[in-house]
Amino acid sequence: MSTVSTSLIATEGLTRDFGGLRAVDHVDFSLEKGEVRAVIGPNGAGKTTFVSLLCGRIPPSEGRIRYEGRDITRLPAHRRVALGIAYTFQITSIFANLTLFDNVALPAQKHLSLHHPGGSIRDYGMAALERVGLADRAEEQAGNLSYGHQRLLEIAMGLAIHPRLLILDEPTQGLAEGEIARFEALVREVAQESTVLLIEHNMDVVMNLASRITVLNFGAILAEGTPEEIRANEAVQAAYLGG
Amino acid sequence: MHGGVIAALVVLGFVLPEYHHGAMARILVLAVFALGYNVLFGYTGLLSLGHAMFFAAGLYGTGLAMQQLGWSAAAALPFGIACGAALGLVVGVLALRTIGVGFMIVTLMFAQAGYLTSLYFTEYTRGDEGFTIPQAARAIGGLDLSNADTRYLVAVALFGVAMLLKLWLVRSPAGRVMVAIRENEERTRMLGFDPFRYKLMALVVSAAFAGAAGAAYGVLFGYVGATFASIQYSILPLLYVLLGGAGTVIGPLIGTVLMFYLVDFTSSLTSAYNLVVGVALVALILVARKGILGTIRDKWARWIP
Ligand SMILES: Nc1ncnc2c1ncn2[C@@H]1O[C@H](COP(=O)(O)OP(=O)(O)O)[C@@H](O)[C@H]1O
Ligand SMILES: [Mg+2]
Numbered sequence: 001m002s003t004v005s006t007s008l009i010a011t012e013g014l015t016r017d018f019g020g021l022r023a024v025d026h027v028d029f030s031l032e033k034g035e036v037r038a039v040i041g042p043n044g045a046g047k048t049t050f051v052s053l054l055c056g057r058i059p060p061s062e063g064r065i066r067y068e069g070r071d072i073t074r075l076p077a078h079r080r081v082a083l084g085i086a087y088t089f090q091i092t093s094i095f096a097n098l099t100l101f102d103n104v105a106l107p108a109q110k111h112l113s114l115h116h117p118g119g120s121i122r123d124y125g126m127a128a129l130e131r132v133g134l135a136d137r138a139e140e141q142a143g144n145l146s147y148g149h150q151r152l153l154e155i156a157m158g159l160a161i162h163p164r165l166l167i168l169d170e171p172t173q174g175l176a177e178g179e180i181a182r183f184e185a186l187v188r189e190v191a192q193e194s195t196v197l198l199i200e201h202n203m204d205v206v207m208n209l210a211s212r213i214t215v216l217n218f219g220a221i222l223a224e225g226t227p228e229e230i231r232a233n234e235a236v237q238a239a240y241l242g243g
Numbered sequence: 244m245h246g247g248v249i250a251a252l253v254v255l256g257f258v259l260p261e262y263h264h265g266a267m268a269r270i271l272v273l274a275v276f277a278l279g280y281n282v283l284f285g286y287t288g289l290l291s292l293g294h295a296m297f298f299a300a301g302l303y304g305t306g307l308a309m310q311q312l313g314w315s316a317a318a319a320l321p322f323g324i325a326c327g328a329a330l331g332l333v334v335g336v337l338a339l340r341t342i343g344v345g346f347m348i349v350t351l352m353f354a355q356a357g358y359l360t361s362l363y364f365t366e367y368t369r370g371d372e373g374f375t376i377p378q379a380a381r382a383i384g385g386l387d388l389s390n391a392d393t394r395y396l397v398a399v400a401l402f403g404v405a406m407l408l409k410l411w412l413v414r415s416p417a418g419r420v421m422v423a424i425r426e427n428e429e430r431t432r433m434l435g436f437d438p439f440r441y442k443l444m445a446l447v448v449s450a451a452f453a454g455a456a457g458a459a460y461g462v463l464f465g466y467v468g469a470t471f472a473s474i475q476y477s478i479l480p481l482l483y484v485l486l487g488g489a490g491t492v493i494g495p496l497i498g499t500v501l502m503f504y505l506v507d508f509t510s511s512l513t514s515a516y517n518l519v520v521g522v523a524l525v526a527l528i529l530v531a532r533k534g535i536l537g538t539i540r541d542k543w544a545r546w547i548p
Binding site for chain 1: 419426431435436437
């Protein structure tokens with residue numbers, strides 16, 4: 001088990017049932033520090049459910065999660081954030097009635113209270129908006145943004161936490177071409193300091209960014225490997241063509 | 244601006260005719276109740292239907308301590324506030340396991356239990372009839388709180404302190420989290436904040452304000468009765484806040500003043516005054532859904548806190 005020493009987060013037999021439906025089925029998964037890992041798979045494969053278990057948004061039915069060697073299976077979601085796990089929602093979940101600045105001020109406040117007491121919420125919040133190119137609209141109401149810009153704000157909220165593990169759930173959904181290029185540059189920059197777990201449908205983005213890819217199908221890992229290995233994998237092709 | 248409100252209230256104390264002078268002192272105490280209600284409802288998004296119990300905890304805490312134990316007003320007043328806060332903590336730990344309508348019902352039932360308790364111990368509380376606190380006991384330091392002018396200024400001072408505390412709270416980091424919970428609790432949780440902790444804090448603060456209003460009511464007006472524990476006093480702060488503007492700092496004062504005079508005026512015209520007040524409120528909510536100050540803020544003055 002040479003991977004144990006460098007693994008940031010790992011699961012053992014991780015399972016989640018919704019009534020009779022097994023959305024995540026005994027997943028053994030390990031993510032190394034510094035990786036950009038893509039998770040792909042057909043709709044309904046269990047990708048969102050899987051990462052929701054990692055960040056604690058929902059509890060597992062079975063199995064265990066280790067983060068930096070520590071068992072966090074029962075740790076509440078807000079305490080996992082304090083350990084550096086940030087999650088951005090697939091279904092955009094911003095504070096629609098508040099300004100863009102207030103949206104990022106909250107995670108900035110969290111980050112500062114944990115790591116830099118006395119730091120300026122304004123500076124940190126604005127920096128997060130700057131990274132996604134929304135700084136000049138800081139005082140606008142978030143609900144008035146276009147869908148694509150709301151996606152970027154959602155990402156900025158994740159960045160403002162300065163996470164060690166950033167989980168992005170279909171971040172490019174609804175982004176225009178130019179915005180996708182900008183997003184790719186952003187992820188490369190974030191990957192300098194953080195480990196990134198990226199659920200993504202756009203295969204160009206996946207191939208451009210991911211160092212490794214995990215393929216989920218029917219809640220289980222179907223394949224895992226480098227982008228080249230996954231591209232050549234027949235089972236993966238069958239799942240996508242069949243699905 | 245908030246200093247201006249206080250200054251205006253002090254000046255009003257000298258110019259108001261006697262009747263309104265007395266009414267205004269009462270209004271200011273009830274406005275403290277409304278300010279506290281707004282911390283929970285307007286800022287944190289939790290609708291309680293049981294705030295009468297916190298007001299009554301302050302009122303009885305102070306009243307019974309003076310009546311039965313012979314405490315001075317100076318000692319009984321903070322004790323009443325502590326009673327409100329302590330009850331808020333206990334009720335919060337239990338009621339905050341529920342959300343939405345569940346929370347409304349649980350707080351309503353706790354308040355009903357509180358009301359029945361105040362009737363059950365009639366030997367001490369004198370039930371609906373209530374009891375008075377003797378005039379001689381209603382003094383702090385050299386201040387005679389039964390004197391109309393002193394009473395007015397003490398009410399202004401209490402309101403001023405409560406308003407500044409609330410302003411400080413809503414501008415603090417914790418205030419930011421409270422608003423975030425109101426807007427999107429799940430997102431707030433996933434940004435690393437424990438919603439339960441902040442909701443409990445908001446409820447305890449809210450209950451402490453209600454307790455302070457109840458305690459002050461006891462020493463300033465010298466009457467302690469079970470009416471204040473009844474459902475009516477749970478609904479009133481909600482109406483004050485809705486009318487003045489939920490989630491604004493001084494909206495509750497505006498709401499309390501209007502509501503008080505609306506009831507006062509209509510009840511002098513007709514015995515069906517509750518109906519008239521109800522219709523007026525419905526009309527207002529239709530025209531200005533965010534209450535008076537909330538609507539002004541949205542339309543003209545975004546800077547109002
Ligand atoms: N909260 C839920 N309640 C019931 N079923 C759910 C819930 N969330 C997801 N599912 C089901 O679990 C399966 C996996 O969903 P999801 O994790 O969202 O897949 P993906 O993100 O890969 O599209 C789907 O069949 C979905 O309908
Ligand atoms: Mg999904």
